[in-house]
Amino acid sequence: MFVFHRVGWASLCIHEYIRKKEVRNMKLTGAAIWLECLKEQNVDTIFGYPGGAVLNIYDALAKHSHEIRHILPSHEQGAAHAADGYARATGKVGVCLATSGPGATNLVTGIATAYMDSVPMVAFTGNVGSPLLGKDSFQEVDITGITMPITKHNFMVKDVNQLAHTIRRAFQIAQEGRPGPVLIDIPKDVTADTAEYEQQPPLPVQRSKKSIPDYIIEQAAELIQGSKRPFIYAGGGVILADAMDELVELAELLQAPVSCSLMGLGGFPGTHPQFAGMIGMHGTKTSNVAATQCDVLIAVGARFSDRVVSDVKRFAPDAKILHIDIDPAEINKNIASYYNVIGDAKKVLRLLLDRLEHSELESKDDWVTELKQWQKTYPLTYPKNNGLKPQFIMERIYELTKGDAVIVTEVGQNQIWAAQFYKYTKPRTWLSSGGLGTMGYGLGAAIGAQIGRPDKRVFNIAGDGCFRMNCNELATAVEYELPIIIVILNNRSLGMVRQWQDLFYDRRFSQTTIDRTTDFVKLAEAFGALGLRLERTEDVDAVLQQALDARRTVVIDCQINPNEKVFPIVPPGAAIVDIITEE
């Protein structure tokens, strides 16, 4: 009995050895190699849409559905935004897949969105078979040409022997240094051809390639040490580098106010007494005044976008700018800096802290008093008129979720209200299209975020215009039983553009009134979601709670006033200090 048992065990071992060896070194089709390479990268979820050019890939997926979960959206754009939202919410690489031609072009907006916000993503597209390339074949498009300026890099794989290496390299490129999307285009015959495949561990991913010389940290530290009025401007790089702890430590050591760019929200606790609010066009007056009056401005993982800086000449005019970024090309691109440190934000801040901890710093008492005074004089607030207030809805979502939700937004007024009136205390809880400003981003991204973070409550804060753009993905949220709560701040208009027409174009409301007859509650129900309507301030808590308790996809149609505006706002061409705080 014992002997038999031993023999059985040994033969099992040999069998297992042979099986493993077969996987490790055997001929596979391109489609199978593609799948094995995803497994190498620990990809367990992808967002894709089938089509003729990716039939072989979908055949491989069907055989491995227990290993890789495939989420099918309504539209390839939804797949791209979902992969983006998944990546932003989890920190992992988002993966999307589309067929050739229109499938590929439908990814484009999502890829561009990810590119502008430095989101690690790998997008796969099928293409027509190699012999048909360049002949204007059915569903052929030059997607590597199209996406060249909106990807960190892209590839077309014309030889199945190059496929595995290309995929490994793509995942490395997407994550190393400043992250970004990478596209791989695979002609159909390459997915059918066979090649030797040997399993390999993922290529190492280095956040920053170069070490930082001591003298650089020394000089940066000296600049900071001499500052009486330091100011910290934090961007999305803080979140990508997971540098919140170091940022808080530095801010507290320096007693410096901290402002975040839109992308930086969640990189510094919104509840911290030194948090001055967002900076720039829709920032707080406190942030904009402090930035204008500081003597040293420390930018961490931020790129001085036009939405932050407005008039470059009048931005932080008295400050020496210390720019910390992982991307050397950001230094002196939008604004000239006094000194810079190239590197991963977490690493640079740690080195600076080590150097500064035992040094003598200037007294900041006057500066701290001034900051407190500004915070008191210029609170972020809103008039309690016009009925149901979008700002109030955001405040209540914050209270009811105890600030623990993931807030995804569309673009426009909804986005700014969500940025201003919810306190982001943790990284990766605020997902918004900052750079490209993509209307229609939110629902797809919320789906990706909820799939990546099933433990979190996910909200999509939308306007009626944005929601209507890509509401097809409601079907996806319902299908996968995602308890996303879509809050439509419904002003029956394209609010942000309308607001500009109101303030700067003599109230000529050109094509921004979209008073359509769409009944969003019935629409939600038609998709199989729960539809709720919110009209009165006193119902806000009850309706939000009902949505939270429903544990299914919910659409809340919040009827707000079309004249509701986003404030503060820096008028076009003005200095940020000249921000308008009310009508």
Added chain:
Amino acid sequence: MSGEGKRHVISVLVENQPGVLTRVAGLFARRGYSIDSLSVGETREPDISRMTIVARGDDAIIEQIKKQLDKLIDVIKVVFLPAESSVYRELVLVKVKADPESRASISGIVDIFRARIIDVAPNSVTVELTGDQPKIQAFVDLMEPYGIRELVRTGLTALQRGDEDISLDD
């Protein structure tokens, strides 16, 4: 001479991948950098090409051009080749109208410039000349009165003077 700012000669080592020229050219077009000329060819290693780009811009723009080029995955190395420490050369082919009377005087100028006549036809000669751009311009100016039928130039190419090279080490 078009564009604003000083002229800079930039030497770029790139992976010899499909689309690499488009990536570099597209970068210049997209970001609005002005480019005077671009020449490209293989290095000793067939999988690495070398581009010589002549670009114009103030210091801030030139700094951005280098950094943006460095970000391209296929770009291996970017160096500036300043005039004082580099040799610049360009090749030009000029087809000049030439009848039996004018042929001798054209030939005289060709000799002075150490150019070469590489094709002779009943009514024209084709001249090959290499040199830096002022020399080429001077030659072209002298050919003008005879009547230039066609002219083609390669764009500038350049190397560091002395023992320096664009090694891949640092």
